[in-house]
Amino acid sequence: MGRQAYLDKIAFGRSAFEPTQSVSVSPEYIQLESSQSEMPARYHEASANNYIQLYDERGNPINPRSHQYGKKLRSAQNDVLASVGVVERRRSSSHGLPASSEQRFELLEAEDTVGNAVALVTTFTENLCTWWIGTIGDRILAFQYHHALSFGQITASEYAHSGTSVIYAGFASRIFATMNMQAIVYSVFMYQPLERLLHTTRAGVRTKTFFRQTRKVLKSAFRLGLEGLCYPFYYHAALQRLGLVPARPLLPPWSSLIPFSSTSPLQPFSLYYNASDSFTDCIKAALTSPVVLLCIGHSIERWVYACVYEAVEASIIRPDKPDIPSRDINGKDRAMAVLGLRRESPPLIRNAIHKILGILGWAWPLPYQSTERSGPNVAQAVEVGGTQVTNATPFNIPVVSMETPPATEPLDADVITIPIDAIEDLMRSTTPPGSATGLDQDENDPRIRITSREGIVEMEVRLPSRILSTHTDVAEAVGPQEGHSATEPLDRGHLVKGNPYHRVTQLSCEPAQMISAMVRAQLVGLAMLPIRVVTLRMIALHYLAGQGRYTGSQRAVSGASISTGFSWQGIAVQLSRVALCGALEVTVDLGLWGLQYLAITNFGQTLFGWGAL
Structure with a gap:
């Protein structure tokens, strides 16, 4: 059957996550190809008396109908919760746009x-x-x-x-020398020829440890x-x-x-x-x-450029609320990380650059931040539910954002940031979805599931990643927390509720x-x-x-x-x-x-x- 190829790979010690070399089909089952985008006609014509099992290209059994029914059930639950005021439906930024x-x-x-x-x-x-x-x-x-x-x-x-x-x-x-240097540096740190050589020659632990400890020296010598x-x-x-x-x-x-x-x-x-x-x-x-x-x-010029780069990029006014998120939003950040340009600017330089750009009208004004800090021995009284709570320590809630925050420490040139979307694409099954419905646009809506088990009421909240960035008003109202980067207010200080979406592309x-x-x-x-x-x-x-x-x-x-x-x-x-x-x-x-x-x-x-x- 279709799962036989999956079992054969495990038996022969090969990866079970790779597509099979040949696709098998029989009257009892259908195995899909990687490039297949629609369900075969035999699958739609199947009934309870003539059931046909469907397998993906890896040999795993799938059921697109159950996935579609699950989406309908979750949509119905969200409709009920939205009607009673528990959740609020928010359409995606691309909702209502023409074309697919x-x-x-x-x-x-x-x-x-x-x-x-x-x-x-x-x-x-x-x-x-x-x-x-x-x-x-x-x-x-x-x-x-x-x-x-x-x-x-x-x-x-x-x-x-x-x-x-x-x-x-x-x-x-000048251009010939500069382009050749950047191309060589980018190629070396992307393909890692030294690591490939150690892997090919099956170097010992001592050799690998030696090269790992002398990595910075080798980088300097290479430069x-x-x-x-x-x-x-x-x-x-x-x-x-x-x-x-x-x-x-x-x-x-x-x-x-x-x-x-x-x-x-x-x-x-x-x-x-x-x-x-x-x-x-x-x-x-x-x-x-x-x-x-x-x-x-x-x-020294590369070091100065890296110190100035983050401060200028974080201050300049640019489109930053995309109507449609791009597939590869971190391509430029990946290249900058390889070239060593994603280190955080010193606070003094960042504030000075932002003030200059703010005077010229090229940067958003800095939000007001109180410089007074209460000492550890100063009592702070907070009223919670009619009860006075003294010396309450505020809880730092991390703010989730779609955009890649600036690095909090200098990144090495061989550190490459991998976008979350790329990891999700690798983990997501390549099985083609069922028939397209109007429920796909609600895929990113918040979902709350309430269950009762042995007298205990449980509530499960699911907030998709694409919606988390629009629910940071409470965290922003708390004020800047200790340890947060100083560039965060610059990126979100001007994003008020009701601000329309716009294009965020290389052209804009x-x-x-x-x-x-x-x-x-x-x-x-x-x-x-x-x-x-x-x-x-x-x-x-x-x-x-x-x-x-x-x-x-x-x-x-x-x-x-x-x-x-x-x-x-x-x-x-x-x-x-x-x-x-x-x-x-x-x-x-x-x-x-x-x-x-x-x-x-x-x-x-x-x-x-x-x-x-």
């Missing part, structure tokens, strides 16, 4: 695809419009111009020196190796942006990838110290080496994503400004020393020269020029954001039936 659920999900996927395309085009256009501003800013940081020169004169001088190549100089090499591998590309991009080498060819010569060769940027290791003289000189040479400074700068969230990316770029750029100054100047000096000169004849044309001496007036002028570059970049980004907003609104209303965005 599958068609609505396909529409969401199409909307996400269009949103990804718009994001890609916007990112490319933004880099094309603002790359020259960053190039001018790097040259201002690396070279010391005369104080009397204005920003317009410096820009005209650099344009006369480099021509139109100032628009794209160093772009290809350092990638930085060294991609260093020629970053070095070439920096020289192109500084105007020391032509913008063509776009990528460095392949001979520069060979370490310790004549064309390798690793030679000389340091201009000021010989690493082979002594241990002290070795440390000093490492601190003055461009490759070491660049690797340290990238590590793209304007907020662009604002968030713009804010993060400016904050990270300001934090990395001192390290960037030192790194750019060391790279320029390293290249000029390798060419046999320290002053650089190319830069003499524009009236600029590398100098190590700074005055207070020079520092003030440099900071004002850098601030002007940042303001100009923000202005261009806001202009592009306005065009993107109009395009996205038009796409949503024309193609996907949006109402008011």
